[in-house]
Amino acid sequence: MVTTTWNRRHVLSLEDFSPAEYETVLQTAASFQEVLSRRTKKVPALQGQVITNLFFEPSTRTRSSFELAAKRLSADTLNFAPGTSSMTKGETILDTAKTYLALGTDLMVIRHREAGVPQAIAQEMDRLQTNVGVLNAGDGQHEHPSQALLDLLTICNLLDPKVPQLSLLKGKKVAIVGDILHSRVARSNIWSLTASGAEVHLAGPPTLLPRWFADFVAEAEKTQPDVPRKLMMHWQLEPALRDADFVMTLRLQQERMTQHLLPSLREYHQQFGITGDRLKLCKPDVKVLHPGPVNRGVEISSELMDDPNFSLISQQVTSGVAVRMALLYLMGSGKPGGEA
Amino acid sequence: MVTTTWNRRHVLSLEDFSPAEYETVLQTAASFQEVLSRRTKKVPALQGQVITNLFFEPSTRTRSSFELAAKRLSADTLNFAPGTSSMTKGETILDTAKTYLALGTDLMVIRHREAGVPQAIAQEMDRLQTNVGVLNAGDGQHEHPSQALLDLLTICNLLDPKVPQLSLLKGKKVAIVGDILHSRVARSNIWSLTASGAEVHLAGPPTLLPRWFADFVAEAEKTQPDVPRKLMMHWQLEPALRDADFVMTLRLQQERMTQHLLPSLREYHQQFGITGDRLKLCKPDVKVLHPGPVNRGVEISSELMDDPNFSLISQQVTSGVAVRMALLYLMGSGKPGGEA
């Protein structure tokens, strides 16, 4: 295992992640990628620890990824099922979290449709002087840190298959395309990509990338004055794609249409859908990422999605298990039952 | 492990529990509390055994508690999910239970909204000459034995942190407040608390503690003539709280209002809600219990619920895992795959 230090109890946001923390996650994940290439893909690192998935917003793929990461660390898992829960019985979210704390949970992985819920639970865990760590698995339109970290690992693996490092992305041009406004994936990626020194170009229609988002961009550029951030906004696809090294398309929620933010899926695809033709604007070895699940023919053409020369979508899913193992390991290894 | 004898195949009700059985559960649970304080919180006691949670009535917190108890005993678990079940396909409850028997279940944990279902399944298991044990995890308005046993352990832990014993409760005054009529938790607690020699005071509005409940009380006092039972009914809160050592509030189902059993939640809280002010009637070191999930501001004030000087609610959840490990261990250890 990597011997770098890690002092973070919770992983709630990448906004204040330091370069050293990114490196620690990348290197720990790389060591778990090595484990996952072995005949026996399990390590006893978190044996006897309990990891609870509190998914107030249902999600099969992300929950499966965390569940598998936990199992491969030999932890026990509990799953909170929203449909059959006490939530319908009037219990507050904090009381539900405290119940799982009292049951013996060591780490909580939390997803909720409201921004700030994982933060609120983490604060409560600290206030109660527990050493339970909270991992944000997606909160409203705020952040989804493990998704951005798996995107980072996927890109780094491509740039240097041996040692993933933040600096590999320096000067690379990354386009993030689509529903920026509603995307927690975009927000987390903005922090990690700008921290790496990449040039980040946001592109989307004005309804999904409103002009006032420039305030967020300006704010983001100020937060770490020692790392000059390169973050630009476009309301057309072309300037974002031109000479891009990586294109991240975002999932388009179908309800955006009923909210009158879009005329039709077809029109969206015509303006912002990623196709083989459009990729000709990019670097010849450009790669495409998507957090999934994909609406084929909307965010990305079906042919492009299945083209292994361009699509990194499967690699993202695979990287996700290694990154989540790394996060759970780093958060959990200082606890009783964790490796010393 | 404790070396006391245990001859009970099923745990369906506390009505006929003997003092020796209470002591065995308490001492076995205490030994598991010691396990749960270790670095590695698992024991191989039930390795290879299959524990099936047949929760016909959904319950996240109780199911999670049983699931974690089973995992910490190294058993394998199966969960029966009512929503996606054969129940909608016309299969009878007994046939569902027999299917899980034939799959290889060693112990069944059963919750159902109708009283008597766990008993019926236990009878069927005996009739078929299996040695499968059945644990009642709540049946209608009848009983919820593991809840009363975890309440008992929680109280005993407080009275003597070293050795939990039934006799610690002798002469203590315990108030059970609220919807007695519909509460399986109250019924199970009545048996365990009166068996301990505590003085039990029931308090609630006449709609939720009807006068005919006196028949149940009279019956309860007769069942074990060698242990004089002290059980009283009140239709006001004050006489129950006066000089009480412990106050158990019961969950109020919101549907009680639509059934015209209550004018409003606010009015209920005014008459029977537990608050810091009202606790001044009790002993100075009084403690409050609640089986959860709590309706804050209804059964108990929000401030009181969060006050660690008075509230035992978190301890109850924690005790639950140890008590359920004890019950599963005692029921399962004589079986193939269990410890000798």
Next chain:
Amino acid sequence: MVTTTWNRRHVLSLEDFSPAEYETVLQTAASFQEVLSRRTKKVPALQGQVITNLFFEPSTRTRSSFELAAKRLSADTLNFAPGTSSMTKGETILDTAKTYLALGTDLMVIRHREAGVPQAIAQEMDRLQTNVGVLNAGDGQHEHPSQALLDLLTICNLLDPKVPQLSLLKGKKVAIVGDILHSRVARSNIWSLTASGAEVHLAGPPTLLPRWFADFVAEAEKTQPDVPRKLMMHWQLEPALRDADFVMTLRLQQERMTQHLLPSLREYHQQFGITGDRLKLCKPDVKVLHPGPVNRGVEISSELMDDPNFSLISQQVTSGVAVRMALLYLMGSGKPGGEA
């Protein structure tokens, strides 16, 4: 373990199963029956492997059977829950399968209400040059191979408790009764039973066993010309039951009535329900099978279902775990993490 060869990556259908493959499954299952009779019922055969249950059509009993089989082989399991899935988010079935592939799945167990879905996923796994195996756990009205194999094992166990072999069934008369048209269980059993040399008699009302089904029968008789197939159709119960050694009743979906395929359940029971009286037409030691869940008093009388002298229903459920262990073991043991 059995040392016979096994070259099949997927188990999708029994139509092209060879006699040697049937024997391998039967003997491997028998060796796992021996494991299941031990004190510790687990083997480390698939430790570190991930088996994903993709049950697009919900099924508690079949999923529990596969889940327990996987656990007893020490595999890790992931469950795809249709209600809370990306399916509602517009993702295609193949993309869902590819996500679970990328997560690290070694074997997929797939149920879907449309015929052909497991086949399509298996083709995709091959096209992507993975070595992931796909097991069909029921696809529409097509096939349910593991059900027919557990029926076969159940019957063989009865005919020779020591060594289950296909040839034991040679010349036996087996009646399959009920909703043949809509039954994937019937179709899989037709392949396994005719392959064994048994005489198979199908019986049902013309709405559920239409005359054009004769085309399927004719086709089935041609597929393996070296094994003469004996397969007959009847629109009355009596000729099928006369001197039968085994009677398989099929589950009647209640929606068949709303589809005007049946006048009433009562009428169906009068014409095709299996009762003690009707069994007098059969051999004296006749046995009855049903894939479950049973509509008591419809497909079979309640008394007969509970009569251990005639009913093999519990044995079928028990055989299911051994057969599924065998299939998962055979499909998975050549993989990394599987036994050499």
